[in-house]
Amino acid sequence: MPAAPNLEQRRTAQRARTRRTILDATEQLLLDVGMQAFSIRKLVAECGYTAPTIYQHFGDKDGLLDALVDERFERLEERLRRLRRSGDPVEILRTRALAFIRFGIRNPRHVQLASALRARKHAVPPSMEEARALLEQPWVQLWEAERIRAGDWHSAAQALGALCTGIVVARIENPDHDWSKTLADDAVDALLRGLVIDYSEGTPRR
Amino acid sequence: MPAAPNLEQRRTAQRARTRRTILDATEQLLLDVGMQAFSIRKLVAECGYTAPTIYQHFGDKDGLLDALVDERFERLEERLRRLRRSGDPVEILRTRALAFIRFGIRNPRHVQLASALRARKHAVPPSMEEARALLEQPWVQLWEAERIRAGDWHSAAQALGALCTGIVVARIENPDHDWSKTLADDAVDALLRGLVIDYSEGTPRR
DNA sequence: AAAGATAGGTAACGCTGTTAAAGGATCCAG
DNA sequence: CTGGATCCTTTAACAGCGTTACCTATCTTT
Structure with a gap:
């Protein structure tokens, strides 16, 4: 039986989850509107998080797309x-x-x-x-x-x-x-x- | 000996000249700053004309670049x-x-x-x-x-x-x-x- | 229970492409 | 020579963009 998860483990797990959510929403929006019309504003309107959260996780619009690719x-x-x-x-x-x-x-x-x-x-x-x-x-x-x-x-x-x-x-x-x-x-x-x-x-x- | 240029001829010649100027400035700016940082504002700051002139001649930013290509x-x-x-x-x-x-x-x-x-x-x-x-x-x-x-x-x-x-x-x-x-x-x-x-x-x- | 870290939100800055409305120059009709 | 029409150009503004300084709430640790 696994030990109760460490704090740090829980945190990184949480980080991984929101990263996943954002990446999935990015992929979806990208397929919907095309890469030309893709924007952070539309992404935050759809994925529930707000802009600074995304910048915290991926640093940059390019960083986000980089991660996806x-x-x-x-x-x-x-x-x-x-x-x-x-x-x-x-x-x-x-x-x-x-x-x-x-x-x-x-x-x-x-x-x-x-x-x-x-x-x-x-x-x-x-x-x-x-x-x-x-x-x-x-x-x-x-x-x-x-x-x-x-x-x-x-x-x-x-x-x-x-x-x-x-x-x-x-x-x-x-x-x-x-x-x-x-x-x-x-x-x-x-x-x-x-x-x-x-x-x-x-x-x-x- | 050629006849004196018609009005319409003079007009299209003028159009061609400004087109040329704008295209040359576009090329120059594009080589200077790269295509990512290229913007109409920077172009108009350098080529002497203003934005609507460019839009009149090329319709669109993409139209301008299309013409260049x-x-x-x-x-x-x-x-x-x-x-x-x-x-x-x-x-x-x-x-x-x-x-x-x-x-x-x-x-x-x-x-x-x-x-x-x-x-x-x-x-x-x-x-x-x-x-x-x-x-x-x-x-x-x-x-x-x-x-x-x-x-x-x-x-x-x-x-x-x-x-x-x-x-x-x-x-x-x-x-x-x-x-x-x-x-x-x-x-x-x-x-x-x-x-x-x-x-x-x-x-x-x- | 107090303190401190951390994920997330608010609101703003400066930039972008684009265009409606107005200003002049140039040419034709009278 | 003068009034009017037709372009070409400019002024000024709109909506949307990426990005960030600042603030808030939640939760772990002491």
Whole structure:
């Protein structure tokens, strides 16, 4: 049987609860009115707390949105970690890249927010950096196995990263365009074919 | 010898001049303070005109920025048109894609602005759409020559477009990262190798 | 029971985009 | 040469924004 909760424990628990409430309301309002029309005033009108409370917990409007984005990107990090780690590094790359793209397409507002936040401050949410690292890491093995066609290891990793963000950004920025259903698969496959030496044809896919 | 300018001609000339002044001041202020801190008040304090004048000419803050972006992207369109149109379509694609990326890297503020504007309104600057069309057009020839490896024609075009915007966005969003000097060349080459059937090795480049 | 910390509320400051109403300059008709 | 119409520009204000100095109530500790 657990001991009665300490004072400090209760306090931090309370803090966590109000943080949660505020974050949930933020997410809801953001989905309702869009990130352009989102404002602290509307948020406090809906979430029950008042402005200074929010500033006490998150410091800043950007801090609040940062927290929201970071939290969501932690899910991506988790998912990437859950995918299999062993086997052909190219296959790992392919799987992670597709998961990355899928996540971006399913969370357009958060991606957009992350981009806007990075545009004004220099800070990147740590979970996002972590996800990128997971997407770059398998390239090291390929490099050591001398399976990278041209250029250095960074170049290849950055190329795949750029392709992923490019697909996500393009699809987010004009969702009405009739995007090829197989775009992500085709593009990632093609880039990997072009970058890696012996991934030309005999891949298990298709 | 030209006739004395008509009244209407003189008026539109005058309009064009003030438009020019305002746009130049906008560009300057934007470069000075960054797009986050840019405001109409600061603009009117620097350009000599007052707020309603600007609203008369551009309708809106977004309209003003739209005009600025559109104007700049017309340069890209021109440059893409100036590049050679004949020869191997793959080579045309490669050249245009690299010009596209180069332009984005050299005009980060305008690209960022275009992205931000597209995020709130649905409108895309026409010159930007034109540039994209120029980047997609050569794919049709490749498709007719049955030189596209897998998927449909749209898929390939969208993949290359996504890679280009991805590289630009990535480099703009964190300019401090030490980007591989050959990233753009390597990435575009690799993707084309993976997408097009007989572009594997014997390209004139390198 | 007194004292002190702490979460939360009140009300204000300075800034923003935007616009209604008014002021002039410039051109045509008589 | 003069009266009137048509633009273009300015003055002054509105509503909403992010943010913060100050105050209040509640609850733990001594």
